[in-house]
Amino acid sequence: MMENKQDFGTVHVPVMADEVVRGLAPEADKVFVDGTLGGGGHARLLLDAGAVVLGFDQDKDVVARAGEWGKPYGERLRVTHANFAEGLDALVQDAVMVDGILLDLGMSSDQLDGDEAEAADGRGFSYKRTADPLDMRMNVDATTTAADILNTWDEAKLTQMFFDYAEEPRGRALAKAVVAARSERPFKTSGDLLQIVEKIYPLRFGLKRSHPAGRIFQALRIAVNDELTVLARALPLALQLLKPGGRLCIITFHSLEDRMVKKFYKNIAVDELDSVGRVATLSPYKIWKKQMPTARELEVNPRARSAHVRVIERIT
Ligand SMILES: C[S@@+](CC[C@H](N)C(=O)[O-])C[C@H]1O[C@@H](n2cnc3c(N)ncnc32)[C@H](O)[C@@H]1O
Structure with missing residues (x-):
């Protein structure tokens, strides 16, 4: 994490970077959506692994800055100024399928305390x-x-x-x-x-x-x-975009959004039962165990204090 801090100056230390990388497993030629591009902390981890990133942010300044830091990644980084619900909707309309989606909800540290x-x-x-x-x-x-x-x-x-x-x-x-x-x-x-x-x-x-x-x-x-409405709209769209093996990784920062994500995952990843209660159809989704920041991360990145990482995986 400290390396990131040095690389990005005061911009943004990506929260729970190790957990996000484990969740999304970036590699060359995989395609990811970063719905909350911010300072690009997480996006760079994906890009540096050789992946393609379709980035969205509703903050115009963020998009303008990405035009600068994103230059070395060329065509592998495509950034659009959009709310992530609109961005995901457009990808669904275009029948795009991706290997993973990241939503790092809330604000970046430079929006909060530049x-x-x-x-x-x-x-x-x-x-x-x-x-x-x-x-x-x-x-x-x-x-x-x-x-x-x-x-x-x-x-x-x-x-x-x-x-x-x-x-x-x-x-x-x-x-x-x-x-x-x-x-x-x-x-x-x-x-x-x-x-x-x-x-x-x-x-x-x-x-x-x-x-x-x-x-x-x-x-x-x-x-x-209107953050909770936007999140509620985005969740089902995100699932529609996942290829088999694809994962949706969400970092929440407060109990309202965390509860919404938890409930959504639980409702999706349920096996269908027959009339006598046997599993008739296995859910095609698996929920990963919720992850929280380590004590070591909290030392270098206090913004991670209330972060929870929730991952759902499309199995088939
Ligand atoms: C926590 S920061 C992301 C930081 C980024 N992951 C990084 O490592 O640099 C959240 C970013 O998402 C943007 N954002 C928040 N809600 C959004 C939404 N509904 N649609 C698009 N962008 C959003 C904010 O403008 C902010 O730049």
Whole structure:
């Protein structure tokens, strides 16, 4: 992992790289989809093994950067600016079949905490950069920003968002405080939201573990980018693209998306039983055991803290 850090400068240390390589088994002439290209950390591992990578990312900056770092790989790296659900759908329409698909969900570290130069262009994903505008669109062509949601959604809808996407115990109080605050002054920056979070969770009572703003900002990001809907749409499309022996490898970072992936895999990989309960048809899919980061990885890559790798394999 440290080697990657040096290679990529501050860009992005690929999370659970060993597990991803084991899951996807890249080699020359195999074709992979990387639905979340980001800084290309994982994609390079596949490309360096000689594979072809069809990369998607909904962030235009990511696509522009890939034009630079991807040059040495020539035709073996094909990058498209697209949401991965749209990208997978287009491949299904074209009857493409692939050896593996990677979805490394969420944000890359440079979207979250780029250096000072990038801070000016920050999109408000992090509660630690209080001057950033509350935007949070991963795709800048999308119309609704985080500030739009806070300034226009009614209290019930905001409450539901905080419950659904942050499992936020104080969701109701938070939504109420948001509505009260915006009647004085509309939400503009990350700092405006942080102030409200800190009213609901006064710091003097101490924050035993992680700052609640982390999950609250994440809830808004999920809403702005409609992340769970997109994932639900993408999962069945991904399976349709797998050749026999092909594998879908998903890295999740929070319990909502992890539960969705786990449930989807379980429902797919079930054997059909006959009327007396004997296996009539073996499922063509096998679920691999869930993997979590090693202690060694956590030392060099704290972003892996909440990562889970889930692989499903098409056997026949
Ligand atoms: C965690 S990063 C990927 C990092 C990458 N695996 C690496 O090693 O450099 C996630 C990337 O996926 C992109 N992304 C998130 N959701 C997406 C979606 N629904 N469709 C396309 N790209 C998405 C983000 O813009 C971000 O660049």
